[in-house]
Amino acid sequence: MSITTTVIGSYPKPPAEGETFTVRKTLHALEKGDVTVTDLHAAQNDLARQIIGEQEQAGIDIVTDGHARWDDILTPFARQWNGFEIGGLLRWFDNNVYYRRPVATSAIGWGGPASVDALKFAKSATDRKVKAVIPGPVTFARLSVDEHYGDHQSFVIAIAEVLAQEAFELEAAGADVIQIDEPALLDAPEDLALAKTAIQRITSEIKNTPTILATYFGDAKRLGTELFDLPVDGFGFDLVSGPENANLIGQVPQDRTVQVGVVDARNTKLEDVDKLATTIQQLAEQVGAERLSVAPSSGLEFLPREKAQAKLQRLAEAAKKVGE
Amino acid sequence: MSKVDLPGPGLWTTSVGSFPKPEYLTKARSQFARKEISREDLTQLEEKATREWIEFQNSIDTDVVVDGEQYRGDMVAYFAEELPGLEIGGLVRSYGNRYYRKPIATGPIGRDHPVTVDWWKFAQGLTDAPVKGMLTGPYTICDWSFNEYYDTRRDFVLDLAKVIRDEALDLEKAGAKYIQIDEPAASTRMDELDLVIEAMNIVTEPLSAHTITHICYGDFHRAYPKMLDIPVDQIDLEFANSEYSLLDEFSADPFTKHIGLGISDVHTHTIEPVEEMAEGIRKALKFIPPEHIFVDPDCGLKTRTVEEAQEKLSNIKKAVDIVRAEL
Numbered sequence: 001m002s003i004t005t006t007v008i009g010s011y012p013k014p015p016a017e018g019e020t021f022t023v024r025k026t027l028h029a030l031e032k033g034d035v036t037v038t039d040l041h042a043a044q045n046d047l048a049r050q051i052i053g054e055q056e057q058a059g060i061d062i063v064t065d066g067h068a069r070w071d072d073i074l075t076p077f078a079r080q081w082n083g084f085e086i087g088g089l090l091r092w093f094d095n096n097v098y099y100r101r102p103v104a105t106s107a108i109g110w111g112g113p114a115s116v117d118a119l120k121f122a123k124s125a126t127d128r129k130v131k132a133v134i135p136g137p138v139t140f141a142r143l144s145v146d147e148h149y150g151d152h153q154s155f156v157i158a159i160a161e162v163l164a165q166e167a168f169e170l171e172a173a174g175a176d177v178i179q180i181d182e183p184a185l186l187d188a189p190e191d192l193a194l195a196k197t198a199i200q201r202i203t204s205e206i207k208n209t210p211t212i213l214a215t216y217f218g219d220a221k222r223l224g225t226e227l228f229d230l231p232v233d234g235f236g237f238d239l240v241s242g243p244e245n246a247n248l249i250g251q252v253p254q255d256r257t258v259q260v261g262v263v264d265a266r267n268t269k270l271e272d273v274d275k276l277a278t279t280i281q282q283l284a285e286q287v288g289a290e291r292l293s294v295a296p297s298s299g300l301e302f303l304p305r306e307k308a309q310a311k312l313q314r315l316a317e318a319a320k321k322v323g324e
Numbered sequence: 325m326s327k328v329d330l331p332g333p334g335l336w337t338t339s340v341g342s343f344p345k346p347e348y349l350t351k352a353r354s355q356f357a358r359k360e361i362s363r364e365d366l367t368q369l370e371e372k373a374t375r376e377w378i379e380f381q382n383s384i385d386t387d388v389v390v391d392g393e394q395y396r397g398d399m400v401a402y403f404a405e406e407l408p409g410l411e412i413g414g415l416v417r418s419y420g421n422r423y424y425r426k427p428i429a430t431g432p433i434g435r436d437h438p439v440t441v442d443w444w445k446f447a448q449g450l451t452d453a454p455v456k457g458m459l460t461g462p463y464t465i466c467d468w469s470f471n472e473y474y475d476t477r478r479d480f481v482l483d484l485a486k487v488i489r490d491e492a493l494d495l496e497k498a499g500a501k502y503i504q505i506d507e508p509a510a511s512t513r514m515d516e517l518d519l520v521i522e523a524m525n526i527v528t529e530p531l532s533a534h535t536i537t538h539i540c541y542g543d544f545h546r547a548y549p550k551m552l553d554i555p556v557d558q559i560d561l562e563f564a565n566s567e568y569s570l571l572d573e574f575s576a577d578p579f580t581k582h583i584g585l586g587i588s589d590v591h592t593h594t595i596e597p598v599e600e601m602a603e604g605i606r607k608a609l610k611f612i613p614p615e616h617i618f619v620d621p622d623c624g625l626k627t628r629t630v631e632e633a634q635e636k637l638s639n640i641k642k643a644v645d646i647v648r649a650e651l
Contacts, residue, residue: 014415014423027421071420088565089419089591094512096426096468098419268413268428268470304414304426 002323003280003289004061005316006259008214008236009073009133009181010299011051011066012308023047023068044069045121052126054309059316062129062177065122067299071100073135073181074143078102080114081162087145093183093217095266095302102144108158113169120173129176134163136182136213137198138191143184153194160198168205179212180232183298186215186242189222192229200231212236212259216298219244225251233257239279240264240297250286258287261297262318263311268303270310276318284322294319326615327501327534327557328582330454333651334614335605335644336387340538340560340584341458341506342399342624343392344633349373353397370395371446378450380634384641388502388618389455391447393626398424399460399506400468402439407487409433413470422627427469429480435487438494445498454502457495461507461537462488462523463516468509481519485526496533504536505556508623511539511547525555536560536584540623544570549577560584562622564596568604574611583612586622587643588636593628595635601643606650614651619644 014021026043029035051066070076072092078084087101115132122130137160141152149155163180170178180202185195203211212234213227219242220227227235227248234257237245245260252258262279263271280294294315300308330336345353349369356366377392396402404410404427416426440457448455462484466477474480492503505527510520528535538560539551548570551559563570563586587604588596605619619640625633 012415013417017414021415024421024423091512096509097417100419267472269472301417304416306414 003284003319004293005059005312005319006062006131006177006293006295007055007060007064007312008216008261008265008295008297008299009064009067009131009179010070010301011054011064011068012301012303012305013047013066013068014305016306041069048118048121049125052122052128055312056126056128058309058312059320060128060312062131062293063122063126064131064133065118067133067301069118073099073133074102074140075100077114077135077140077163077166078144081111082109083107083148084144090143097302099143102140104144104146104148104155106148108148108162110162110165113166115166116169116173119170119175123174130174131177131179132170132175133179133181134166134170136180136185136195137163137202138188138195139182139184142188142191152191156191156194156198157201160201164202164205167202171206171209175209177210177212178206179214179236181214181216183214183216183218185223186218186220187222189224189226192223192226196229196231203231210234210257212257214259216241216261218242220248221245224248228253228256234259236295237261238297241266249283252287252291254291257291257293258283259293259295261295263296263315265296265298265300265308265311266302268307270307271314271318273314273318273321276314277321280318280322289323326582327532328615329501330387333648334617335648335651336618337384337641337644338386338388338456338584338618338620339381339390339392339637340586340620340622340624341390341393341504342396342626343377343390343394344626344628344630345394346373346376346630349394367395374443374447375450378447380637382451382453384638386453386637386641389447389451389453390458391443391455393458393624395443399624400465401425401427403460403465404469406437406439407433407435409473409483410465410469427465429469429471429473431473433480433483433487435490439491441491441494441498444495444500448499455500456536457492457500457503457533459488459491459495459503459505461505461510461520462527463520464507464509467512477516478519481523482526485523489527489530492527492531492533496531501533502536503531503533504538504560506538507554508538508540510537510554511543511551514543514546517547517550521553521555528555534558534582536582538584538623545573548573552577552580556581558582558584558618560586560618560620562586562589563604563608564589564601565591565622568607571607571611579612582616582618583608584618584620586620588621588640590621590623590625590628593632595632595639598639598642598646601639602646605643605647609647614648
């Protein structure tokens, strides 16, 4: 039984050393008015195609478009929806990477799909399964400013409402997996009950597509097994930044899948394939190979491109060893 | 006992560190990267740009001058290029279309020659005002690098601290009376603030200069007042960017050091009106006496255009003059 390999979402955008960084060049040209948005989309599609190709080549089973069009995971949604303005730069968790903080200034409303075109393009570019990624409602709310609702609960639910619409559209567009990212939940156990209601709102719109609630950048021990009350088909853990997740991983209910980040997406040191295989073997014994998928610890955008690809190759190689 | 020996009642003007590079220098840097011009050609233009920035600061009577870092790319990579044990890695995104070369620790960190001292001397030779020595702090170099060598982050940070201390001592020997050790990463992880303090103590303990650290982009509300334990004489913070909300913290826990008061947002093209900046200074004066205040932009200005940066600095000076007259 082979072990499924996947990614969490983002992928480095700069090309290999010496090659032209077309997306960056096109963005500069766009600022000067030398090219059009259509040119930018073409460059971003090229990049997405390359990123998907690199995942295929490495041997990843379930791919993403690497968030090739996104500056961060929140802005594309906040920009598309009604009610949000885009605020200042803030640190993305404990990384030297920044995101723009969405500011809710009026009632949040559906302004059309934000991520569906990117998913459709990715689907057209590969025969592999494609994962769609959306930010979770609790993480979205906690990383935004609410100048309209005045209470956290209403704000989270309002965000969940529009995310539910997005999820519905993503399923219709052919997403093979829908991943809901909730890294901020790790530090917000007080939001678990609220998260349950909000996630329910989203997953109730998804009929058949498997869903995963992904956490990363730490361990979920403050959430404990109550995490499993959330109505999703599977749970994602970061075993690199949160080694204590090992305990919780063993307790995921039998009818749910488990996605585990085993290679460090935030440091360049390459993992030893044999050691990785041992880790994956243990996980497979712990939860059962059929329920397990393995991945980098988080999005790969924190690494130089060639390191990201090398890490995916090692991940796939180790997973294959275990499957043999 | 304050080590600040400047004329006037306080509200001294300065800058956080970097200034934008003029177009001829940006062009020359890419030409140099493509090996189309020599190191000497590039250095000449770096000196020209430095001279222009010092002249500009002189023209607006800046109290504590910076060299503008025309010869530096990224604040961490610049040191990584010079320090044994660190290598320059591939491009990593910082935000949007901005990328930097993130260094990699591949061996024990050392220092075989002074890194910033010659540039400091060059700059000091161009002005009567004191020029700040500008260093990147050990915690930030660690946090913004990959680590393939050290077993723990603490080992990595403490080795860097010794290297930065030696550089600071050499700056002091050359005559620097103000030394800034930037720790923008210091507010990233509350559970490592003790490590920031431990490392900074290694750097500043043997120094007699007025020491400053610049901290940005963090969860300030969780870092304060513990941040005051960082062993420096002055902490430089961004106020404009957060609409002066940091000041609210100072009523419960008084700010006990000199402050670098950032009154111009460096991430916007907008030039704040003089009166808005003056109002910001007046707000700060409710909490901190003028002789403890240095006024500057929120952060390094390198992402602005030369014109925007100069307009912002000119307005800061005008705002300071207005409020000084009210003292």
